[in-house]
Amino acid sequence: xxxxxxxxxxxxxxxxxxxxxxxxxxxxxxxxxxxxxxxxxxxxxxxxxxxxxxxxxxxxxxxxxxxxxxxxxxxxxxxxxxxxxxxxxxxxxxxxxxxxxxxxxxxxxxxxxxxxxxxxxxxxxxxxxxxxxxxxxxxxxxxxxxxxxxxxxxxxxxxxxxxxxxxxxxxxxxxxxxxxxxxxxxxxxxxxxxxxxxxxxxxxxxxxxxxxxxxxxxxxxxxxxxxxxxxxxxxxxxxxxxxxxxxxx
Amino acid sequence: xxxxxxxxxxxxxxxxxxxxxxxxxxxxxxxxxxxxxxxxxxxxxxxxxxxxxxxxxxxxxxxxxxxxxxxxxxxxxxxxxxxxxxxxxxxxxxxxxxxxxxxxxxxxxxxxxxxxxxxxxxxxxxxxxxxxxxxxxxxxxxxxxxxxxxxxxxxxxxxxxxxxxxxxxxxxxxxxxxxxxxxxxxxxxxxxxxxxxxxxxxxxxxxxxxxxxxxxxxxxxxxxxxxxxxxxxxxxxxxxxxxxxxxxxxxxxxxxxxxxxxxxxxxxxxxxxxxxxxxxxxxxxxxxxxxxxxxxxxxxxxxxxxxxxxxxxxxx
Numbered sequence: 262x263x264x265x266x267x268x269x270x271x272x273x274x275x276x277x278x279x280x281x282x283x284x285x286x287x288x289x290x291x292x293x294x295x296x297x298x299x300x301x302x303x304x305x306x307x308x309x310x311x312x313x314x315x316x317x318x319x320x321x322x323x324x325x326x327x328x329x330x331x332x333x334x335x336x337x338x339x340x341x342x343x344x345x346x347x348x349x350x351x352x353x354x355x356x357x358x359x360x361x362x363x364x365x366x367x368x369x370x371x372x373x374x375x376x377x378x379x380x381x382x383x384x385x386x387x388x389x390x391x392x393x394x395x396x397x398x399x400x401x402x403x404x405x406x407x408x409x410x411x412x413x414x415x416x417x418x419x420x421x422x423x424x425x426x427x428x429x430x431x432x433x434x435x436x437x438x439x440x441x442x443x444x445x446x447x448x449x450x451x452x453x454x455x456x457x458x459x460x461x462x463x464x465x466x467x468x469x470x471x472x473x474x475x476x477x478x479x480x481x482x483x484x485x486x487x488x489x490x491x492x493x494x495x496x497x498x499x500x501x502x503x504x505x506x507x508x509x510x
Numbered sequence: 511x512x513x514x515x516x517x518x519x520x521x522x523x524x525x526x527x528x529x530x531x532x533x534x535x536x537x538x539x540x541x542x543x544x545x546x547x548x549x550x551x552x553x554x555x556x557x558x559x560x561x562x563x564x565x566x567x568x569x570x571x572x573x574x575x576x577x578x579x580x581x582x583x584x585x586x587x588x589x590x591x592x593x594x595x596x597x598x599x600x601x602x603x604x605x606x607x608x609x610x611x612x613x614x615x616x617x618x619x620x621x622x623x624x625x626x627x628x629x630x631x632x633x634x635x636x637x638x639x640x641x642x643x644x645x646x647x648x649x650x651x652x653x654x655x656x657x658x659x660x661x662x663x664x665x666x667x668x669x670x671x672x673x674x675x676x677x678x679x680x681x682x683x684x685x686x687x688x689x690x691x692x693x694x695x696x697x698x699x700x701x702x703x704x705x706x707x708x709x710x711x712x713x714x715x716x717x718x719x720x721x722x723x724x725x726x727x728x729x730x731x732x733x734x735x736x737x738x739x740x741x742x743x744x745x746x747x748x749x750x751x752x753x754x755x756x757x758x759x760x761x762x763x764x765x766x767x768x769x770x771x772x773x774x775x776x777x778x779x780x781x782x783x784x785x786x787x788x789x790x791x792x793x794x795x796x797x798x799x800x801x802x803x804x805x806x807x808x809x810x811x812x813x814x815x816x817x818x819x820x821x822x823x824x825x826x
Contacts, residue, residue: 277772278637287641299754355609356618379754383636385621387609390579394613399684400579402606405747415688419747420602421525421701421756422692427578429685439737439754440747475618479631479644487779490800492791496813499785499803500821507783507800509705509762510729510823 262316262409264307265371266341267362268300268323270332271382284480296332299377301339302437305444306407307375308340315409316372318342322365324353330460337455338447344460345369347468355383357465357472359391364468366396371432373414378403378436389436399429405440511594512541512564516586518603519546519553521575526702527599527656529560529663534656535597536562536664537626543567544671545589547582547678549575558673561665571678576687577603583610585679590615590651594629600655600757601701608655617649624660638753638776658701659759659780693748695733700751703732704826705762708751708778709744710736712767712788712807716744721811722766728818730825734758736768752777767807770795787811 272278272287273295279288296304307319321336323329324347333344347361366374379386393400401407401416405424408415409431417426419438447455465472493499503510513535518525528544535542542562546554547569554568567589573581586607590596596611598604600622612619624642625633631646632654700706707726709719719733726733734756735749751758753776763781768774770786770793778784779798786799787807796802803810 272637274773278640280641287637354618356613356616359613381638381753384638384753385619386605387612387619387621390606390609391613391619393579394583394610397682400606400610401685402579403602418602420690421748422690423746423748424691425576426688426690427576427685428688430683438747439741475649476620476645476647479646481636482642482644484635484639484642487784487798489797490784490802492796492802492804496803496810496817499801500814500817500823502801503762503783503785504821504823507762509783510818510826 263318263320263369263371264310264316265366265369265374266303266307266319266321266336267374267376267388268304268321268332268336269297269377269380270294270323270325270329271297271380274298274381280481280483284482286478286481294328296335297377297380299379299437301444302439302441303375303377304336304339304341305442306437309442310409311340320345320369320371322347322362324349324358324361326350333460334455335447337458338452339445340451343458346460346462347465348462349465349472351472352474353472354474354476355385355387355391356475357470358388359395360470361465361468361472362392363395364470373409373431373433373435375435375437378438389434393434399433401427401429401433402436403438404435405438407435407441511539512543512592513539513595513597514589514593515542515544515597516604516607517544517546517553517557518577518599518601519548521548521550522552524553524556525599525601526663527601527658529666530658530661531597531599531656532560532562532664533661534623534626535595538595538629545569545586547574547585554673558671559667559669561668563669563671566671566673567676568673569676569678573678573681577607578685578687579607579610580682580684581679582607583614584682586611587614588679593651595652595654598655600657604655608653612653615651615653617651617653618647619653619655620645620647621655622657623654624657638772639779640772657757659757693746697726698730698732700732700734700756700758703760705729705731706734706758706760707731707764707766708734708736708768709739709766710768711738711742713739713744719744724815725811725818728815728823736774765795765799766811768795769793770798
């Protein structure tokens with residue numbers, strides 16, 4: 262069985278994002294970049310399935326500027342076998358990413374594609390479901406547990422009311438939620454080994470996909486700031502304020 | 511042109527966030543239709559009573575009992591020609607189905623809108639709500655998910671929409687429901703609660719949540735948790751408030767033993783009144799709190815429970 266994992270390079274989750282003064286976007290110069298945390302969980306799950314012998318190959322894909330190769334190397338250091346970089350300086354929106362991934366799926370013929378449920382930059386939560394739609398495959402989104410067996414997968418999903426388990430036929434798309442696993446840190450020997458693994462480079466043109474954005478960002482602004490209030494000294498004062506000042510209890 | 515709202519439901523009732531989604535739809539068009547793909551007709555009957563809905567499309571089939579994306583998406587795609595916009599709630603059901611529909615229609619999806627600027631322009635949060643993007647769509651059909659807390663709820667009663675029965679789409683047979691472990695609680699649901707009291711890692715164990723649950727019951731509050739508390743196994747995933755969990759905006763939000771990571775603030779900073787109780791006076795949660803109380807929560811919460819008792823505070 263073969264797995265494809267998609268990873269995105271995003272501003273590190275610990276960075277306090279700043280909106281640019283000209284309202285065209287957020288500041289990305291000299292900002293620490295990392296693999297999207299949900300994608301790390303996707304890579305970890307794939308590598309665990311590889312180590313368990315359930316799957317035989319894990320291919321990792323990333324899309325965007327040259328530096329995405331660093332993100333691919335991180336996944337290779339975690340244990341993925343080889344990488345694919347779809348290189349472009351153009352903005353890629355989720356629909357375009359899903360179309361590019363669909364072309365790569367045609368070439369690579371994986372049994373399962375695992376993606377993070379959402380990227381922490383644009384917070385779209387779309388790509389996996391879109392890819393499933395384009396391919397006509399089943400989808401197991403927001404997974405907290407995956408069991409692969411006999412041409413199907415049992416996927417336990419984090420839903421509003423708790424957990425739900427679906428049986429989905431392979432080939433399938435699975436997107437990861439937070440509780441699926443805890444990603445490893447790559448060891449130094451594995452980081453060295455990853456440098457020798459191959460990364461194939463290709464362009465959206467070579468894949469025959471029109472990646473023109475469908476959404477135009479007119480402006481990006483700061484959210485309305487919430488002012489901190491007062492510190493109270495005692496429980497009695499707190500209850501009094503909530504009752505008589507705020508009127509909420 | 512009319513706007514279609516795709517309803518989330520449990521076959522017997524409509525999920526409350528649909529009322530907010532209908533309000534967003536009404537900001538786009540005066541003609542709001544609701545699709546109820548369900549097993550049985552109870553949910554459709556309820557949808558027809560929502561004020562401002564002009565028509566309910568009811569597809570009654572066992573294939574829709576669990577709202578599998580693979581089954582519902584072709585039904586929505588078949589109806590799309592008659593609509594300028596298709597709206598889903600931004601909950602786990604809407605987020606699961608909407609992008610599949612958008613891809614099949616070859617259109618972008620606009621996720622988690624907070625505001626309708628015009629029929630093609632919307633405001634949505636990015637970077638965990640640390641920036642607001644105003645985006646314009648060039649697609650013929652706009653597929654949108656709606657953040658419930660950003661729109662008022664439409665009246666659940668008072669409407670009298672016609673119910674049109676429509677045929678179910680073919681079941682592609684790609685997936686099936688196995689089981690569910692849903693949290694049973696007598697307390698209100700997080701996204702619909704007027705008051706929420708949430709616990710974080712400061713609670714130190716799942717058992718210790720008991721002390722905030724006692725307070726919750728005096729206030730008629732829902733109980734939530736930070737990601738750290740859920741990751742540590744104190745509470746199940748459906749308690750999580752934050753960027754990737756539930757986004758809430760109650761009248762009163764009480765954060766207990768929660769430091770206030772940006773991912774948590776993203777899920778609750780639109781609450782009307784925020785109270786923070788934390789032993790670390792430098793905790794970021796205090797920067798968004800209207801009322802902060804610094805101290806040991808294991809002392810403060812039982813005291814709070816007593817004080818509420820003494821003052822005869824009961825759920826509203």
